[in-house]
Amino acid sequence: MHAFNRLSTEWQATLLMLAAMLLFTVMGVFIRLSSQTIPVMEVVFFRNFLGALCLLPLILRSGIKTIKMVRPRLFIYRGIVNFIGMAAGFTAVTLIPLAEVTALNFTCPLFITLGAAMFLGEIIRIRRIIAIIIGFFGALLILQPGISEVSLGAMLALVGSLCIAGASLLVKKMTETESVNAIVLWMVVIQAPISFVPAYFVWQWPDMEGWVLLICLTLAATIAHICFTRACGLVEITSLQHLEFVKLPFAAVVAWFIFSEVPDIWTWIGGAVIFLSTAYITHREARADKSMRPNHGIRESKL
Template identity: 45%
Template sequence: MVRFFKLQSFQSKAITLNILSIVFFSIMVIFIRKAAENLHILEVVFFRNLLAFVVMIPILKSTGLSAIKMNNTKLFFMRGFFGAIGMLAGFTCLTLIPLAQATAISFSKPIFITIGATIFLGEIIKARRIAAIIIGIIGMLIIVQPGVNTFSFGIILAIIAALAHSMNALIVKKLTLTDTPQAIITWMVIILIPITFIPAIPVWEWPSLETWLYLWGIGIVGTLAHFTWTKSYSMAEITSLEPVEFIKLPIMALFGWMIFSEIPGTWTWIGGLIIFISTIYISHRESKASNSLKPNDGAQEPKL
């Protein structure tokens, strides 16, 4: 397996790592759902960060503390704030709505990123990208079907999670100009430990042995997911990796069916595909615009 990976081209390695990250993230979602069966979701979020930090300690020892120096403290804490909202909303929605539906809604993040970049960063978007955003929103409405189905709290949380993660991506876009990926990942976890511990106090109970296994699984697999994801985006252009993202939907649909007996509806697939196509187009236009300004640039910074 290692020899096969070494023989791959640079681009193929990036795609392989991206697929691995998707598999790891999907497994983490299963562990989250299983842990939440016996432990309050607020505690699950806290332990996800605490145990992820424990897993990262050996890595920090090898890289040294200089690799995680903060150069923009304000942005780090803003990232922690939106990271907490995204994680709390995202984890909770996974316990309330089908996995495939939550995954399909998560495809809307690039749409929110584009809108946020226009509002907060002053970026200019043209008619084609505006049309792609509108199409993506239509795809989300197809999944949610307001007026047909009850607009559940889980769907609201899934949208909030997508919005929060989009704000996070915009912050990371600025942080990568001044700080290392190791610092961005490590301080995210460190800042989230106390933030997520406070709301967990009123519902605190010690996990059972079985739940501890799921929690450790979340910490370990989540760290592997972030590592492979970050590495893949540092090795290739975002436009070559975005098409791979859609395999999340069939993977999560398969896991949801096999483990939780969930069968995603037809509209979830249709809406997810529409959102995905619109985000691919947005990513393509952004990459094209970036390349026209910086023709000699390499791969874009990773989205953490």
């Protein structure tokens, strides 16, 4: 830890971001392994339930006031949308190669940009529109509709990405009035009972191996989010954007080692096209945000 603290801020942020990307990949592995012992809807439930148990003592140390909800409806809407995205994404991980899910998840910033224009009234100019079109072309390279059958897993991965984008837009709105602690904690607290409903109808108690996998899944997800948040707090998020792409080789290597999966060339090409378009969009949005504050007296909330 002392050696880490002696590093420059940029290097600290880079290492934290790489750790987050690796742990997000590991999370996908534990999702698939857990779903081999219990139904995937139970995996979603335990991800939220155990996540709440992990976060509760950490956040309560900051005080009850830090988790007060100012606009409860937004928390409920976010919980429902995020649950649908999580259920779709978790199911996709069990149906198609991990690298393909990872590549399709790169579409999330594209959906966020479109949603911000449609529902939040944000203006997107021609260069970002072109970047969005190119990004969705990258998704078509992976899916190859008309050439090969589009799998249910691929469609669920896109549905999950779309829903997570919707949840992110709600978070963007929530940051105007809500604390970070409240947003983080109430997500899993609200999603736990929602996810219990479908899990109840397929319920199977996990065996010892299942409990170990679920705990590892929760720890990987929680630590990944902490690393990601800390990295974004150290430097501008645009300076870390290029590191998001390492999720694809991470997923390819881990999935090959554990599941003997080898992604095809179109997953790599399509993933790269989607990533480059989203990196450009993030760069343009960051420049626009800087131009709006503080000289113009406007401050826009960032995710």
